[in-house]
Amino acid sequence: xxxxxxxxxxxxxxxxxxxxxxxxxxxxxxxxxxxxxxxxxxxxxxxxxxxxxxxxxxxxxxxxxxxxxxxxxxxxxxxxxxxxxxxxxxxxxxxxxxxxxxxxxxxxxxxxxxxxxxxxxxxxxxxxxxxxxxxxxxxxxxxxxxxxxxxxxxxxxxxxxxxxxxxxxxxxxxxxxxxxxxxxxxxxxxxxxxxxxxxxxxxxxxxxxxxxxxxxxxxxxxxxxxxxxxxxxxxxxxxxxxxxxxxxxxxxxxxxxxxxxxxxxxxxxxxxxxxxxxxxxxxxxxxxxxxxxxxxxxxxxxxxxxxxxxxxxxxxxxxxxxxxxxxxxxxxxxxxxxxxxxxxxxxxxxxxxxxxxxxxxxxxxxxxxxxxxxxxxxxxxxxxxxxxxxxxxxxxxxxxxxxxxxxxxxxxxxxxxxxxxxxxxxxxx
Amino acid sequence: xxxxxxxxxxxxxxxxxxxxxxxxxxxxxxxxxxxxxxxxxxxxxxxxxxxxxxxxxxxxxxxxxxxxxxxxxxxxxxxxxxxxxxxxxxxxxxxxxxxxxxxxxxxxxxxxxxxxxxxxxxxxxxxxxxxxxxxxxxxxxxxxxxxxxxxxxxxxxxxxxxxxxxxxxxxxxxxxxxxxxxxxxxxxxxxxxxxxxxxxxxxxxxxxxxxxxxxxxxxxxxxxxxxxxxxxxxxxxxxxxxxxxxxxxxxxxxxxxxxxxxxxxxxxxxxxxxxxxxxxxxxxxxxxxxxxxxxxxxxxxxxxxxxxxxxxxxxxxxxxxxxxxxxxxxxxxxxxxxxxxxxxxxxxxxxxxxxxxxxxxxxxxxxxxxxxxxxxxxxxxxxxxxxxxxxxxxxxxxxxxxxxxxxxxxxxxxxxxxxxxxxxxxxxx
Numbered sequence: 008x009x010x011x012x013x014x015x016x017x018x019x020x021x022x023x024x025x026x027x028x029x030x031x032x033x034x035x036x037x038x039x040x041x042x043x044x045x046x047x048x049x050x051x052x053x054x055x056x057x058x059x060x061x062x063x064x065x066x067x068x069x070x071x072x073x074x075x076x077x078x079x080x081x082x083x084x085x086x087x088x089x090x091x092x093x094x095x096x097x098x099x100x101x102x103x104x105x106x107x108x109x110x111x112x113x114x115x116x117x118x119x120x121x122x123x124x125x126x127x128x129x130x131x132x133x134x135x136x137x138x139x140x141x142x143x144x145x146x147x148x149x150x151x152x153x154x155x156x157x158x159x160x161x162x163x164x165x166x167x168x169x170x171x172x173x174x175x176x177x178x179x180x181x182x183x184x185x186x187x188x189x190x191x192x193x194x195x196x197x198x199x200x201x202x203x204x205x206x207x208x209x210x211x212x213x214x215x216x217x218x219x220x221x222x223x224x225x226x227x228x229x230x231x232x233x234x235x236x237x238x239x240x241x242x243x244x245x246x247x248x249x250x251x252x253x254x255x256x257x258x259x260x261x262x263x264x265x266x267x268x269x270x271x272x273x274x275x276x277x278x279x280x281x282x283x284x285x286x287x288x289x290x291x292x293x294x295x296x297x298x299x300x301x302x303x304x305x306x307x308x309x310x311x312x313x314x315x316x317x318x319x320x321x322x323x324x325x326x327x328x329x330x331x332x333x334x335x336x337x338x339x340x341x342x343x344x345x346x347x348x349x350x351x352x353x354x355x356x357x358x359x360x361x362x363x364x365x366x367x368x369x370x371x372x373x374x375x376x377x378x379x380x381x382x383x384x385x386x387x388x389x390x391x392x393x394x395x396x397x398x399x400x401x402x403x404x405x406x407x408x409x410x411x412x413x414x415x416x417x418x419x420x421x422x423x424x425x426x427x428x429x430x431x432x433x434x435x436x
Numbered sequence: 437x438x439x440x441x442x443x444x445x446x447x448x449x450x451x452x453x454x455x456x457x458x459x460x461x462x463x464x465x466x467x468x469x470x471x472x473x474x475x476x477x478x479x480x481x482x483x484x485x486x487x488x489x490x491x492x493x494x495x496x497x498x499x500x501x502x503x504x505x506x507x508x509x510x511x512x513x514x515x516x517x518x519x520x521x522x523x524x525x526x527x528x529x530x531x532x533x534x535x536x537x538x539x540x541x542x543x544x545x546x547x548x549x550x551x552x553x554x555x556x557x558x559x560x561x562x563x564x565x566x567x568x569x570x571x572x573x574x575x576x577x578x579x580x581x582x583x584x585x586x587x588x589x590x591x592x593x594x595x596x597x598x599x600x601x602x603x604x605x606x607x608x609x610x611x612x613x614x615x616x617x618x619x620x621x622x623x624x625x626x627x628x629x630x631x632x633x634x635x636x637x638x639x640x641x642x643x644x645x646x647x648x649x650x651x652x653x654x655x656x657x658x659x660x661x662x663x664x665x666x667x668x669x670x671x672x673x674x675x676x677x678x679x680x681x682x683x684x685x686x687x688x689x690x691x692x693x694x695x696x697x698x699x700x701x702x703x704x705x706x707x708x709x710x711x712x713x714x715x716x717x718x719x720x721x722x723x724x725x726x727x728x729x730x731x732x733x734x735x736x737x738x739x740x741x742x743x744x745x746x747x748x749x750x751x752x753x754x755x756x757x758x759x760x761x762x763x764x765x766x767x768x769x770x771x772x773x774x775x776x777x778x779x780x781x782x783x784x785x786x787x788x789x790x791x792x793x794x795x796x797x798x799x800x801x802x803x804x805x806x807x808x809x810x811x812x813x814x815x816x817x818x819x820x821x822x823x824x825x826x827x828x829x830x831x832x833x834x835x836x837x838x839x840x841x842x843x844x845x846x847x848x849x850x851x852x853x854x855x856x857x858x859x860x861x862x863x864x865x
Contacts, residue, residue: 031586051581053566053574062562065651065705069554072530072683074515076545078504079686081560082679086503101501109674110589112541112624116505117678125498131510133491137482145482152480157460157761160539160792160802195541222494245538247676249546250511254501257508276494332586363589365794373589 022358024351024385027377032332032361087117088186097125098225100167102189105317109334111162111363111371113192115247120254121167121190123225123289127274131258134222136242140280143209150258154244156199161241161264163369164338166191166310168267168294171417174402179433184320187433188421191338193371196262198243201236201278210280218285219261222276229270229294230284231263235308239264242275264369265340266308267415269294299410310340311418312399314347314374314391325429328382333360337372339393346392347374353386353422353436354401360389385425386436402435451787453780454808461761461790461804516546517615526554527654529596531618534746538763540591540792540800542621544676549683550596550619552654552718556703560687563651565671569709572638579687583673585628590670590693592798593767595620595739597696597723600846603831608862613749616862617850620767622800625691627672630665630707639709647714648690651705658699658723659713660692664737668693671704693798694769695737696844698723728839739769740847741828743776743803743820754858757811762789766801768822775821776803782815782851782865783830789818814854815865831864 021028078085089101101120103113120126131150139145167190173180174187183189205217210233217236220228231240243251243262251257256273263271269289284290284306296304314337319325337344343366348357360374374389391399400408402419409416422436450457507514518530530549532542560579568574596619602609603616612618634646639662646665649657660669672680672691680686685702692700698718713719713735725733743766748754766773772795777786789803803818820828829837831848838845851865 032588051576053568053576062558062651064556064558065653065655068524068653069526069551069556070682071520071525071554072516072518072528072549072551074518074530075507076516076547076549076681076683078678079560079680079682081686085678087501087505089501089503091500095497096500097498099501101503107679108677109587109626110624110677112591112676114676114678115543118505120501120505122498122501125500127493127498129491129493131508139482147480147482155755155760157806158538158763158804159461162541162794195539197538222491224494224497226494247541247543248537248539249507249514249543251508252505253499253508254505257510326584331584334587365591365796367794375587377586 022350023356025379025381026349026351026358027379029359029361029376031377032363032375085117087119088189089120095124097122100190102185103192104183104185105189105315105336106184106320106323108317111193111336111373112247113194115194115249115252115255118192118194118252118255119167119190121268122223123227124223126253127223129222129258129274134258134276136259136275136277138204138208138278138280141211141214141282142280143211144207146204146208153199153242153259156203158197159200159241160195160197162193162195162367163264164191164193164371165268165271166338168269168310168415171419172414174417174419174421175411179435181321181433183322184315184317188315190268194246195248196241196243197245198241198262201240201242204242205236205280208280213282214280216281216284218279218281218287219272219275220277221272222274227269227272227289228285228287229272229289230281230287231270235263235266265310267294267310270308294415296409296413296415298413307416311416312339312341312391312393312397313337313418314389314399315421316387316389316423319387319425319431320423321431321433323431325380325425325431327429328380331378331380333376333378333387335374335389337374337389337391338370339391339397340369341393341395341397342368343394344372344391345394347372348390348392349376350388350390351378351385354388357390380425382427384427386434387423387425388420388436390420451779452785453814454810455778455780455787456806456808458788458790458805460806461792514546516548517618518549524553526551529619531614532621533612533614534618534744534765535613535749535752537746540622540765540802541676542623544623544678544681544684547621547623547681547684548596548619550697551652552656553652555682556652558651558687558703563687563705565688565704565706567633567637567707567709570640570643570711571709572640573636575633575637582628582671582688585632587626588629588670589624589626591622591624591796592693593620593622593800594697594700595767597698597739597844600848601843603846603848603850604840608864610750610862612751613744613746617744619697623675624677625670625672626674627670627691630669630671633671634665634709637709642711643709645710645713647708647710647716648701648704649706650701651703656698656701656718657714657716658701658718659716660699664692664695694739696723696739699737723844725838725842725844727842736845740845741768741770741820741822741826742766742847743818743828744850745816745818745852748816748854748860749852750860750862752860754809754854754860756858757809760807760809762805762807762816764803764818766803766818766820767799768820768826769798770822770824770826771797772823773801773820774823776801777819777821778805779817780807780814783817786819809854811856813856815863816852816854817849817865819849
């Protein structure tokens with residue numbers, strides 16, 4: 008590959024059906040010089056400078072500043088899709104509109120939700136957190152006292168363990184990517200390391216678990232191994248700079264990096280230190296993985312390595328043959344994403360996508376890939392590999408291992424069919 | 437320092453007036469074990485497990501999911517402070533409430549604003565961007581066509597060049613830190629490299645500058661060196677995952693990493709490629725730095741190395757003697773922050789603060805430092821050093837170099853006086 012080819016039309020095909028070398032998206036902007044020759048070009052010639060009319064909004068003074076800004080009314084369609092279980096108002100989930108977003112930070116207003124009995128209207132001045140059980144000194148914290156403790160910050164994803172489950176339907180659901188995989192979001196979280204609080208309470212030698220409980224009316228609770236509690240668990244107080252939103256646990260939530268989202272108990276009110284797990288409803292009846300032989304896997308905490316192409320994705324329309332960027336997100340509960348591979352021919356051939364800095368542990372990673380669509384049918388897939396070497400499985404491989412009755416930890420490869428007419432749809436491939 | 441001292445009360449004093457070793461905040465959570473012995477502890481003993489009453493919000497079903505979430509009503513006081521110039525509605529600025537925030541991402545609703553004639557109500561379907569002037573092919577882009585180009589993402593700060601100017605008043609203003617330094621914010625920006633568009637237009641050999649113009653009714657414009665335009669300039673379309681907010685240039689803005697904020701033209705409608713700078717009002721009358729001899733520095737694009745302690749800060753109250761965390765932000769237009777030093781004795785002695793990962797170029801960096809306040813008067817300062825070796829100057833040093841009539845690039849060290857009664861105030865030290 009010579010320099011001159013780099014700066015011209017020479018982005019060579021690297022895998023079947025039009026995938027081009029990722030260098031177009033590599034970090035140094037300089038590598039993008041020459042992209043103009045590639046065929047992304049959709050601008051129209053501006054015949055004369057005067058062709059740019061002065062629109063009416065340039066002719067009048069604009070709107071004033073505000074205390075707290077909002078999206079444009081033209082973006083009002085960018086919303087979480089949500090549903091409640093029949094007979095309830097607040098038991099259900101809402102999904103991050105992945106197909107509308109770019110980068111890695113999820114705006115807090117669009118962070119996915121999963122509530123077991125709605126969002127409690129907590130008065131932060133009256134909220135308390137108690138740590139008790141197998142400790143030398145049971146302790147009670149209010150929000151003000153907790154905020155005096157040392158704070159840490161991390162940009163990390165949170166994923167509902169049921170994310171991706173829609174693809175277990177016999178026929179592939181023809182819905183936007185967000186309604187299949189939108190139970191994952193990523194924020195800049197700040198809070199108090201739980202280890203500091205447990206250290207103060209004085210954990211007894213026989214303590215091996217904690218049980219965390221929320222102040223919602225489901226009293227949502229989960230058992231967490233002490234090793235995780237002492238490692239990287241956080242009592243989160245801030246999300247993307249500001250205090251937690253009510254739908255994310257205001258005024259405080261547990262945050263367990265890389266673990267299934269339901270364990271990061273929102274509206275945290277109680278941590279009981281125990282010798283054994285509590286065997287709550289949410290770790291026996293629910294949030295276990297039913298196997299083909301009728302037994303179930305329990306305490307499958309860590310979320311697997313996963314990726315999904317968000318553009319193009321189901322329901323979107325191609326704009327005719329030509330050069331496109333494939334864009335998507337990858338993540339793993341195990342640490343950093345090492346590599347993402349993309350296929351345009353249904354997995355026959357793969358090529359490496361460009362990963363956008365920063366590559367942070369237990370965070371979303373944005374990947375991008377140039378693709379010259381020739382107008383024929385194509386099946387787009389992405390496959391993530393994490394720093395432990397774990398590889399995102401195909402749907403068939405996942406089903407071979409777990410059957411088809413498990414409800415959680417669906418990290419299978421997503422396939423999008425691009426039809427000759429430009430329609431993009433969900434396909435099991 | 438032995439291991440046993442690390443895990444106990446042994447966080448030694450490292451500079452005058454109670455500054456302790458930063459290891460309390462270093463990345464590995466494990467280093468926080470032992471913090472319990474230090475005196476952060478403000479929890480109350482929970483005499484019995486039954487002491488935790490069940491509040492009324494736990495007894496009733498909570499609120500349902502929503503399409504787009506909002507902060508808690510209990511956080512309604514977390515707002516941008518804003519002002520308009522007399523006789524205008526939209527010419528002025530609003531400031532990010534730094535003293536209320538943590539981490540490095542600024543929520544988009546709290547990103548600072550600086551408008552020259554308000555926020556235009558742009559119909560994105562009718563907005564156009566024209567590139568013309570010294571180019572082979574003048575081009576016109578609509579939003580849809582622009583979004584087809586290769587995208588890049590970066591977490592970067594934006595700072596108004598006038599930030600910090602309030603501290604030029606003869607007496608130190610007794611206002612929150614946000615009303616002195618709140619014209620800086622940090623977001624995850626995604627957009628099209630300007631180099632790609634200029635490459636497509638075909639820049640003529642004699643072209644050395646571009647002039648960027650907004651669609652606001654001030655037609656805000658600035659000249660930008662071609663080298664910057666081809667290096668890391670971006671046409672930003674997304675901020676923190678979603679489309680730009682109207683107050684940040686919806687549907688598209690120029691983004692010039694590390695340069696004074698006014699040059700990152702919002703509501704971008706026109707880029708004219710030129711041989712010379714345009715010498716617009718905003719780079720002759722305004723946004724120049726008046727020197728003591730009556731001459732002015734022009735085209736001082738890059739924002740200097742700066743830091744500010746946001747907690748404790750002016751107007752806040754200490755809660756009595758004891759252990760505190762000092763928290764603040766540092767940034768530089770030159771790249772990465774290398775080090776932040778903190779003083780509790782008005783600059784007589786300094787110690788190194790802990791920097792929170794990730795340490796990204798041209799981004800905010802959060803720093804933290806443990807401090808044992810003995811209840812006596814103290815003067816807190818922070819001093820940032822960037823990867824080029826540039827050191828944040830004292831107020832006296834800045835004034836010795838630039839006089840006191842310059843309006844921009846105020847990156848002097850901020851001093852906070854902690855009085856014996858716990859009141860924190862602004863002081864020139």
